[in-house]
Amino acid sequence: GLDAVRFLMSANVGESLRPLSKVASGGELARIMLAMKNVLAAEDSVGTMIFDEVDTGVSGKTSQKIGIKLRALAMSIPDDRMAQVICITHSAQIAALADNHYLISKKETDGRVRTSVTPLDKEGRVDEIARIMGGINITDRLRETAREMIDEKI
Secondary structure, eight states, X not given: OOOOOOOEEOSSTTOOOEEHHHHOOHHHHHHHHHXXXXXXXXXXXXXXXXXXXXXXXXXXXXHHHHHHHHHHHHHTSOTTSOOEEEEEOOOHHHHHTOXXXXXXXXXXXXXXXXXXXXXXXXXXXXXXXXXXXXXXXXXXXXXXXXXXXXXXXX
């Protein structure tokens, strides 16, 4: 058509509306897309939705809310459609809400970097979520917390 659409946004109270492309960061754009996809999911025919680090620059509480929205989006797709939601994340809160978890890692071999994708079983998920939370030193307490997060999906 002949329509020209502009998305305007005010990120803070008291700010004037400005073009989304001028005021939103990459993480904000991803979260806005998540919100739009949640609204349009039932009518949209897109087979795969990918969110790359939609959790950038947010706190744990907000990260969990994003995870809940991602999960709701995946669950809102009608059963008769083949569709999936993929989220690349560094957030334990989001990862714990996933149905499936893949570890993507890079390793240098013979002067080349190789990327591998490994599906994780439940214990692998526990270890990976504990690593996300704890970094280098993964304790039994971190594993216990990770297990609890996985088991208590909202």
